[in-house]
Amino acid sequence: MMMNLLEVKQFYFSYPNQSTPILKDVNFSIETGSFNVLFGKSGSGKTTLLQHLKPQLAPVGQTQGEILFLGKSVKELSLRTQSQDIGYVLQNPDNQLVTDKVWHELAFGLENLGYDTETIRLRVAEMASYFGIHNWFDKNVAELSGGQKQILNLASVMVLNPKLLILDEPTSQLDPIAAKDFLETIYKINQDIGTTIVMTEHRLQEVFPIADQVLLLEKNKPLIHGTPKEVGQILRETKGDMFLAMPIPMQIAASVEKQGTDLPLTVRTGRAWLDSLDLKEKLIEEISPVTSDSKKIVLEAKDVWFRYEQMSQDVIKDLSLKIYQGEFFGLVGGNGTGKSTALSLLGGIRQPYRGKIKVAGQSIQKYDGQALYQNLLGVLPQNPQNLFIKDTVLEDLYEVVGGMEDKDLPYYAISMTKKQMVEGISNLTHLTHLWQQHPYDLSGGEQQRLALAKILLLRPTILLLDEPTKGLDDFYKEELGQILQQLNGQGITIVMVSHDIEFVANYAHRCGLFFNGNLVSIQPTREFFAGNQFYTTTANRMARQYFPNGITLKDVVGCINHQKSF
Amino acid sequence: MNEQQKTSSKQDPFSKSHPFVNLFYFVCVIGVNMFLVHPIILGFSLIAASLYTARLHSWQSVFRQFFKFLLPSMMIVLFFNVLFNHNGETVLYRFSNGKPITLEAMVYGGLLSVVLAVTILWFRCYNQVMTSDKFIYLFGRILPASSLVISMVFRFVPKFSRQVTLVRQGQQALGRDVTDGTLKERLNHGFSIFLVMITWALENAIDTADSMKARGYGLSGRSSFSVYRLTRRDWWLLTILTSSFGYFMYTVVIGTFSMTYYPKVQLSVWPLTWTSATGMIAFFLLINLPVLLAYVEEAYFKRLRKQAKHHVRLPDYFKQ
Amino acid sequence: MYQSSKEFLKALYEDMEQPNQLEEEATPLTTKDVSSSATSHSRPGSKGIPVTSPKKNKLSLRVKLVNIFLLLLVPFVIYFGGKLTNRNYLAVSVMLLIIGMVPFFFAFEDRKPSAKELVLLAVLVGIAVVGRGIFFMLPQFKPMAAIVIISAVSLGAETGFLVGCLSALISNMFFSQGPWTPWQMFAFGMVGFVAGLIFHRRKQVSRLELSLFGFISIFLIYGLIMNPASVIMYTSDVTFGAVITSFVSGAPMDLIHGGSTAIFLFILADPFLKKLERIKQKHDII
Structure with missing residues (x-):
């Protein structure tokens, strides 16, 4: 030995x-x-x-x-x-x-x-x-x-x-x-x-x-x-x-079978396991997604071109995109395809050299910085640490609204006091128990929520998120997802750029695939992932021969349970 | 951002030689230039500095720098000297308070303004040739901790600059860019960006320290590694540099290049003697070494290319 | 939880969404009044910023010998430096500057600084170098002196000197090296050194004192070195009149530099020192 x-x-x-x-x-x-x-x-x-x-x-x-x-x-x-x-x-x-x-x-x-x-x-x-x-x-x-x-x-x-x-x-x-x-x-x-x-x-x-x-x-x-x-x-x-x-295959198998010890770890073994179940093909009936035609357009890119320097290559090529009020839009794609750049254009951080970005029907250039980012557009940076300035979470939250004194601020013409507001946002983002901590002593997921809370204090109606799940484990992802859903329920439009296909599949209403500086397809999430062969969720890759448009774990488990009982 | 990272169109073989050779050259050249105010030596130095700067950058940039920066500062130096230096016997003008403007002061001031211009040109070459890692290597042996700090700063500066951009974007999205609001607000926004940046830099630095410790920093007997090796050519260059510099300094010390400005300008170098002529040749060799080296190498490669063409030309029957 | 958050959101966006909501008191108050405790936490210290002092290091024999040797070198340099060239002031002063800086570096090497100390030093120098770029809209607003002073207050005179010296050196490596480099290194180094001597041993430092010091140090330390430097570098004969003129002509620049340093210290010394203090405490670097 x-x-x-x-x-x-x-x-x-x-x-x-x-x-x-x-x-x-x-x-x-x-x-x-x-x-x-x-x-x-x-x-x-x-x-x-x-x-x-x-x-x-x-x-x-x-x-x-x-x-x-x-x-x-x-x-x-x-x-x-x-x-x-x-x-x-x-x-x-x-x-x-x-x-x-x-x-x-x-x-x-x-x-x-x-x-x-x-x-x-x-x-x-x-x-x-x-x-x-x-x-x-x-x-x-x-x-x-x-x-x-x-x-x-x-x-x-x-x-x-x-x-x-x-x-x-x-x-x-x-x-x-x-x-x-x-x-x-x-x-x-x-x-x-x-x-x-x-x-x-x-x-x-x-x-x-x-x-x-x-x-x-x-x-x-x-x-x-x-x-x-x-x-x-x-x-x-x-x-x-x-x-x-x-792993998803293991979770699927485990939530279907009540016993059995040989749980699949990979998509390949997961498929073999599915084959052994003797299933029939089934399509999931869509519970109609946002019907986009009836909604108001809140954010729009029209024939937008962008490059970083005059002599460099185009990063964004003729991008056109409409975001409707109240939707949750996921922008996915590989590394270096320009999706983060696209988001910074939509957020007014960078300016296109050709084409137009419209926010709430008006060209983004017509807004001044404060009018644009207060009450209207919220941009969450990729690294939450880029927003932390004070030594405790609470001070950092108050910092956004100009300190603790209840002065009247132009973007504060609501019946709430600052204190109520900070407390409410802290509750929403589960930060209350962390108030006295130093922002850098928080874990990655908590830091992400603090950054989100800071942005939310400016009352955005359109929220742009750049890779919000980067570095987060599954619990934090779920927590974040739920917060975003609550915001979405309040009518806040969310646009998210992400590598995280699973997260997008779980939460987004519509998805766009970014490639080579432009969007190659925009579709409701289910159709989007069901249509992709490779660029799709694990659950879909595993079960697509039986349930072509089952994209999340819940979809697949539901479909199997529908046909089989153990 | 960093001048050192821009590459010039032409190859400079001197930059590729051992850092010690580079440093030795610049210490000699800049030292002579700053401390020996002599018109002939200065003339040599001016030509050599322009040639080398042009080689490393371009003639265009030499002229641009000359007219935009050097000429005005030269005027200031000249003006300052003429105004405050009243030595010399050839009086050109006398102020009402009795202080004169003299020809000698003018000559000396003019020479000093050339010293300034040439020094700046040499430093421009220095910036291009003595990259940070060469500097760190040279001082790594005498001052290991300090040179490691310098290396770390060179690691941090680009990282921090990138971070500043990101932080600025983050603040911009809170409506707090440095271009938003009144001057006071702008200043405050600048301070906010700065604070976010320093917090980030300080907090993340601890990881760096851990990573150093994890790899054994602080153990006794640290060695110092470098990618530089003294090649045979470096030894040759060093030999040429030391002998030419040594001989030149010998001629300087025995008074060949001495010069008096007051009360009357006197050059000792004229008429030409054996020592002054050979001293000048030695100096010429010393300061033009990088450019000469480049010419030699270019000629060599040209010959190689010719030979290669020769070999490649195959007999016609191969082409069928 | 969910219920209250939902209501909170409704209240938050009341004027934008559906115009009238029934309940006004939708605010979820699950926590007690914390604002008072937080206020005491956040008020920038009008009383002063606490600073911890380090232990004193003893110099080793080697460094002492080097220092004695350098001290003996001084008269030698002054005597022979003057004879060697016709620019004796320049030669002597450059050599003296170098002799002045060497002991600091040797003492630092001798102390065998830990990884954390090195990183902290490098970060401060890095901030000082990069700081220039943040206030690009105000070209004369260079925070380097302020950062050097803050570093010295927090970490001591010797470290202050090193931060100043290295900041000047490396900043010039990025922008442009020139004959002024040794002077700038020494000048910024001395600003740090003096700041450390005055403030580091104190338990509390007020930001008013610091910004006053910042303003004065630019005139009396930085200006005192840099203005004559230009005379020594660019003129043939160092006369009293020339030096005075250099001070007068340098005054407007010094005024802006000193003023910006003072403003910078007044606003940033407080939070910056707190952040440094936290790092020192958390990772016991003293």
Whole structure:
């Protein structure tokens, strides 16, 4: 029997000034050469646990129990051994880069460990070749894409040849394609080099099929671990709410079958499972979407062209788009197709060089900044942190409406006081319990809600959102989705740009596919996804031969239940 | 944004040589230029600086800079010198308070204004050749922590600039762009953007520190890696630079290029002697080294191309 | 929950949507009166901004020796620098500037700064360099001096010097390097150094004092170095009259620079120092 690389025994941890430990009686072991995925809601202590595996990075606080690395307590490992044997990749690709040049970044760790120039040269060359960095070896890191940056972070950790590689949500800031590439690289490292991997990830869909062991960490509950299928099974039996994070095929199968242990993890096995059910084809009757003709147009782009600089290429080419009052419009498409640019044009952040943008029937240029963004247009930036200015959530909310004093402001001619307004918005966006926190101490989903709350305080009637689900786990996504639905119910028009097909399929009324600077199709959501072969939801890809227009998990489960009973 | 990142149309082989060679060259050239006010040396320096700047950028930009920036500042320097320097015996004009304007002061002021212009041209070349990573490399050995800080700043500046744009867009969408409202409001909007930016920068910096620690920063015995290697050619260049600079300095120290301006302008270099002539040749070689190097390399490649053409011309029967 | 939020939204958008809603008191009040506690939290400190002081580092023998050597070098430089060229003022002053800056850098290296200190320093310098671009609509409004002063108040005189020095150096690397670089480095460095000496040890700093200091320091430290610098650089003979004239001709620029620094400090010192304080506390960098 091989020695386990890592053993965590009865581990407890609590932050200073906090009575209840955040990690409680954690027990698990990691086999040498295995691929492990840790998941759980945000706030469950995943990052804290990972940091304790590399005590250099561990936060201050009280610990109990022990963590053994190759049979030796990690705390006794010298800093040198820790740096060399335990690699750690963080969430944000941008923040981890230390130096300005790619080659220097790769060499940084080796320099710290004091290797001589010849050794560094060789190791760096090796790593650059393995990760395909040699093509951009001489570049400044500022010129790299997000995906390249994260690969560089990975490479500059791997250059130390660690035995254990820890990754903390490494793909959350990447677009789907870059994320997939990154995960494949991790898998390749695991397979080719045999490096043991421990990672947290919320794209479970993609890592579940390749993981040897998955670990579920929940607040105040013992850690569950086992193979992906075992854990899925446990979650189904205990009806844990983390089941929501499981791969869609698994969720579909589990919500239909009452027992059975062989839950499918991928679309392929999911299809095989469906085939075994002997189903008949069925179309879902549409519960009529927004009938667009009768509605008022609130936002319109007419033959819009845009490029960043005079000499550069057109980013938006002859775009025409009408947004109707009260609808929820999803703009999807690949990376770099211009959808975010399109949104910034609609939001008046940038101006087209040809064509017209009309807001509420009037050209956007006729508005001055304050009239446009107060009571009319709300634009949520991609990074919520771009809006945070004060030291507590509450101050930050009041900051939008000009402080706490109840002065009359032009956009405040309503019967509500500022206090009522801030409280109401906080309730809506579930921020009330976080009022005294620092905005940067919030989790990603909470930060997103705070940014949304700030925008909402200006009472927009049209809300433009740029990738609002980026980096959010499934719970935060659902929470956000519900808030957006409430706003939508109030008659607020929502336009959202997203890579997140599943989210769009769940909430949008109409969808448009953006490609090469223009919209190639606009259709009601169901028809839109049903019509696409590849660019569609997992549920649809899995079940389309039986239910061509079933696009969400609920659709498919409903259809199966309709025909079958277990 | 950064001048260093613009690439010129022509190749400059000197930029590709070892950073130490680059630094040594610029220290010599700029030092001589600033401290040795001598018309002939200055003339040489002016020509060489213009040639090299034109090579790195273009003649057009040299002229543009000359007329837009250099000429006015030269006038100011000249004016200032003539006004405050009353040495010299050839009086051209006398103010009512008895202070004279002298020919000698005018000559010296004129020379100083040329010094200014040439210095600025040399610094322009310096900016283009001595990129940040070369600078960091050179100081990395003596001042490892400080040079790492500089490297990090070079990492942060583009990142922050991008962030400023994003923050500005975010604030714009709250109706608070720096172009919205009265002057006071604009200023306040500027401050808001700035505050959002610094909060972001400070809070996110902790990740960077973690990433450094995780990769062992702070262990004893840190080494310093670079992609630069002293090649044979670098040694040759260094030899040429040190010997020409050494010989030139020798001629300077023995007084070949000494010059007195007051009470009367006197040049010691004329009539030409063996030492002054060879000193000038050495100086010429020193300051024109990058341009000469470029010419040599171009000629070499031209020859190579010719040879290659020769080889490629196949006998006619292959074409059938 | 949902019910109340829905009603709240209706009330919020009352004048836009359906004109009359029945209930006026639709506001969901589930929380107690927090505004009072929040007010005390948010009021910018008229009393002053708390600043924590660091521990004192001892210099190692090596650095002490270097410093003694540099000190001995000074008379030597003054004597021989004057003989070497016909621009003795320039030669001597540039060498003295370099001798003046070296000890700070050696002391910094000697201290073996931690990763967090390095990053913090780099961030502050980065902000100082980029800050210029934010106020592009007001070309004379350069926040560099203010940021250097704030850094010095929060992190001490030595760090203040480094932030000033490096900001000037790197800013010139991005814009244009010139003969003025060493002077600017030293001038901004000294602004930081003096600010640190005066304010860093105090427990509380008022923003009025800071902005006053900002204004004065531009005249008495920055101007005192940069104005004669132009005389030394561009004229043959450094006379008293020329130096005075340089001060007079530099005064309008200094006035704008000092004024903008003062405004900047008055408005930003408070929140900026708080944010720095939070980072220092949270990640125990002292």
